[in-house]
Amino acid sequence: MSMETFDVMVIGAGAAGLCAAVQAGRAGAKTVLVEKNGICGGTITMSGVNYPGIFQAWGRQVIGGIGWELVQKTLEEAGWPLPDFREFDAEHHWRNQIRIDAVLFAALADRMLADAGVDVRFHTMLAALKEEDDDWRVTLCGKDGLYEVRAREIVDCTGDANAVHMARYEYRQSNPCQPATYSVYAVGYDFEKLDVKAIRAAFEQAVARGEVKSEDVGWGEGFIGNFLYGKGGNCNHVCGINACDSAGRTRVEIAGRAAMLRIYRFLRRQKGLENLEFIPKGGECGVRETRLIVGDETVTVDDYTSGRIFPEAVCYSFYPIDLHDAEVGLDKRNLTGGVVPTVPRGALIPRNSHRFLAAGRIISSDRLANSALRIQATCMATGQAAGAIAALAAASGKDPREVEFARIRQLLLEHGAILP
Known part of the structure; x- marks a missing residue:
């Protein structure tokens, strides 16, 4: 009996993972989305953080694409007004976040995934990864036990770099981590x-x-x-x-x-x-920090706060430096007026990896930069970018770092992304 094979496997259906899976599916890749819980959305649905942001900066929208499309559909379904991105509060950043109905968000995410042809596996966890014959042999754990599938490309959106850890790629781990929150x-x-x-x-x-x-x-x-x-x-x-x-x-x-x-x-x-x-508000603690991958490129706090435009930037990001520290308190640093940081392709690719990407709060960055990059709108944007790269890599037979950047940009723009 032949083993089931996928072009792209996305592990984790939080803000990053669901956008990665939708993008890969819409691009024509045979995609499977693996999620340990019974619902998409991650912290939006499971931890009570149902106010994603920030999609705008300095009076204009800087993050669009699949994540914004889903937020917009959720607001419209509820009959709630869309935000006016010209109204921007640089000092009180939380006022720029957008409250949404988490139940509607999850239901609309289910529909979006189905429309993209994504095979969703809820109540399923990654058990093992092994690179084999130029793709990945993956052991999954469902409610009835273990089973194996194959995947050409892996996208780790677990939030904890669990797939990166199993693949034995390099990662960083803070000690202590930022505190978690039970809402x-x-x-x-x-x-x-x-x-x-x-x-x-x-x-x-x-x-x-x-x-x-x-x-x-x-x-x-x-x-x-x-x-x-x-x-x-x-x-x-x-x-x-x-x-x-x-x-x-x-x-x-x-x-x-x-x-x-x-x-x-x-x-x-x-x-x-x-x-x-x-x-x-959800049932799980919201976790701010665990592991970060060591990628081909690393976003430093200087890169972030200066608004460096990377040559292969796959999205914008916007949020103040926001490090929660149990001893020191809150290290909050607002960005200088007009500055909009960017994220490069290399921050989504673990160093020395093969047919492997990562997105969401685990992207390669130093601790201070990550305290801003971990936010939901940026996770959606990096997830969509990783899904696009994975789909193009699977179709071309190339490694994610070898896919022509112009093709990545074109695919992202076709699906509403806003690029530097």
């Missing part, structure tokens, strides 16, 4: 009726007694008011755990839920919060 909706109270000053003082006392940790609400004791005002959200910090593998992921998930239990027990004792309820 919830906090409901059942009227913020205007709360004595926030008294709650803050009680929280500081609870931290001193060891009942809660200051990072349970983000940046310290004073942020309990922000947690309540924002109805929970993306502010908790789970520190000191690298969630690159299943063991680390297990620890971070347990630690995230333990933090929410501590906060819940404390808040329910406070006046006005007797009916507090936590509603999950």
Whole structure:
């Protein structure tokens, strides 16, 4: 019995992976998308970060393509207005992010993948990779056990460089990593009726007694008011755990839920919060940092903040340097007016690799540059670029680094990408 064979295998269906798979499928490649969860979207759907950005810079759109197409369809389906990219807040970058309905986003992503002819394998994980006869022999783990397929091109969109690790390509790993976040909706109270000053003082006392940790609400004791005002959200910090593998992921998930239990027990004792309820925003911790590939090219913080236009730039990126550090706090550096960073093809190709690409938050970059590059809109753009390169490589029989750059640009432009 012959083994099932694909032109392109994309591993991970987050913001990067779903765009990579759609682009490869639309380009005519026989594409399979492997995802450990039962839903596309990654942090958008699984971690409550349902406000992707940033698609614009300095009053104009700089990231388009498949990711933007999906966000636009989600807004239109909900009857929500499209953003006016001429309105731009350079100081408060989060105001440029676009809130979307995560359920609609996932359903529309399913349809987009189906229309592109992508074979989607939910509840499936990568078990092993072996280069063989100029392609890849891949062992997948489904709910009923292990099975093997073949793929010409691999695109690692796991967020943790798991495929890169299995293929034994080089990667970097920070120690410690940026903290993760367990997001919830906090409901059942009227913020205007709360004595926030008294709650803050009680929280500081609870931290001193060891009942809660200051990072349970983000940046310290004073942020309990922000947690309540924002109805929970993306502010908790789970520190000191690298969630690159299943063991680390297990620890971070347990630690995230333990933090929410501590906060819940404390808040329910406070006046006005007797009916507090936590509603999950997704169900998984949102992870900011684990591994980064070592690529043919590496985006440095100087490259990023200077807006260097790489000769083979495959997309723009836009976000401030945004390094969360458990000891130092937030290292946030806004970009100079008019600066729009770029990402080169080489940052998507692991060094010394063969028929292999990577996209999303694991692209080759130093730590400070990656603190900005990891954001969802950029992940969508790098995912689409990787999908285009993989499809062209599979069709031509060339390695991803050998595909003519003009052909890559042409394919991306045909599918709505905005290129430097």
